[in-house]
Structure formats: C-alpha cells, structure tokens
Amino acid sequence: MPEGDTGLAEEDGFEEFYRGTRQRVMTFLYAMTGDRVEAQDAAQEAYVRAWQRWSTIRGYDDPEAWVRTVGYRLCVSRWRKARNAITAHRRHGTDAPAEPPSENTVALVRALRQLPAADREAIVLHHLLDLTVADVSAHTGVPANTIKTRLVRGRKALAGLLGTDLTGDYTNA
Known part of the structure; x- marks a missing residue:
C-alpha cells in the first residue's frame, strides 16, 4: 500500500x-x-x-x-x-544477423547528433521517413515555413559536417 x-x-x-x-x-x-x-x-x-x-x-x-x-x-x-x-x-528460428552499419550511415548519425534537436527532427522525418513538409508540420505542430527553414538550416549544417553539398529548395515543398 x-x-x-x-x-x-x-x-x-x-x-x-x-x-x-x-x-x-x-x-x-x-x-x-x-x-x-x-x-x-x-x-x-x-x-x-x-x-x-x-x-x-x-x-x-x-x-x-x-x-x-x-x-x-x-x-x-x-x-x-x-x-x-x-x-x-x-x-x-532466429533472424539472420543484421549487417553492421556502413561507414556512410555511421558518419550521418554522428553528424545528425551534432544538429539542434528541432533541425534533426525535421531532417529525419522528411528525408529518412519520406514525410512531406506538410506531414512534418502536422506531426510536430510547427508551421510549414518553419519546417522548411529547419530543413535548409539542417542540410547546410550537415553539408559542412559531411563535406558534401546537401542544399535543396523547399519553396514548393
């Protein structure tokens, strides 16, 4: 009790x-x-x-x-x-053992960890789960234009961390 x-x-x-x-x-x-x-x-x-x-x-x-x-x-x-x-x-029986993550996956996860949580969430929902900007907006309760800003900012930060060009246009997303 x-x-x-x-x-x-x-x-x-x-x-x-x-x-x-x-x-x-x-x-x-x-x-x-x-x-x-x-x-x-x-x-x-x-x-x-x-x-x-x-x-x-x-x-x-x-x-x-x-x-x-x-x-x-x-x-x-x-x-x-x-x-x-x-x-x-x-x-x-058991499932086949999972393959270890590739070097690219490890690098991406390491870079994602360095992003602010809001930017990381937008990137993951949009690019890894293939949600539209409208869907990400609905999921997070954040306006679509804010999601677009987070995606641009997050991709720019990831590009710098990964040494590649990841920029994109979200004006019509």
Whole structure:
C-alpha cells in the first residue's frame, strides 16, 4: 500500500494482514519458483490484487491462501509465456544477423547528433521517413515555413559536417 495512504483498506485490517503474511507468502513463492525476484514480483502483484478486492477477501476463511494462490498462478502464467516464446523461437528460428552499419550511415548519425534537436527532427522525418513538409508540420505542430527553414538550416549544417553539398529548395515543398 502506498506510504501515507490511510485509506479504507488500512482501516479494515489490510495493513495488519499484509505484515502478518508477507513473509510466508514470499517463502512459499520462492520455494515454488526457485527465483527470488520472480517470487517477489508475483507476491507484490498478488497483494495489490488483494488490496483492490479487500472488502471481499477479508471475509474469506483464509485470505492468505487466496494471496498464495494468486501469486502462484501469476508465476505459472509467466512460465507459460516463457515456454511459448521458446517454442515459437524453436519453430521459427532466429533472424539472420543484421549487417553492421556502413561507414556512410555511421558518419550521418554522428553528424545528425551534432544538429539542434528541432533541425534533426525535421531532417529525419522528411528525408529518412519520406514525410512531406506538410506531414512534418502536422506531426510536430510547427508551421510549414518553419519546417522548411529547419530543413535548409539542417542540410547546410550537415553539408559542412559531411563535406558534401546537401542544399535543396523547399519553396514548393
């Protein structure tokens, strides 16, 4: 429960329940999973769910059993997801390794990093993602003429950084 929260759950004994049962629940989940971090995550989630339903759960004969069951089911669900991921991986194999970036790509990224963020965003959206000036304007919420200015300024800066001519006319873009 969040610190300083003196809500209904605390008044109805949730805080006392939590303090009195958390170690047993953690011990159970740790023993069942063999993974302390997984046990802690599952216990935390189980107690959050218990707190959200405390008005009902507090009336159970054994609220701790409910928390243990929920925690264990969360662990089983994670195991199933992991098993299914492994099965899918075995079925489909791995992707071919990606080729390393070319020298030109490395140089371009290095140069882009040196541009102001606004100019870099305009350049990337327009030239790398092939968005029109109008689309870049709509995406960024900046007027089209400002985008054109950023593109000209950014291309000029990139030309200097890359030692090439990258200027362009955006008056009709």
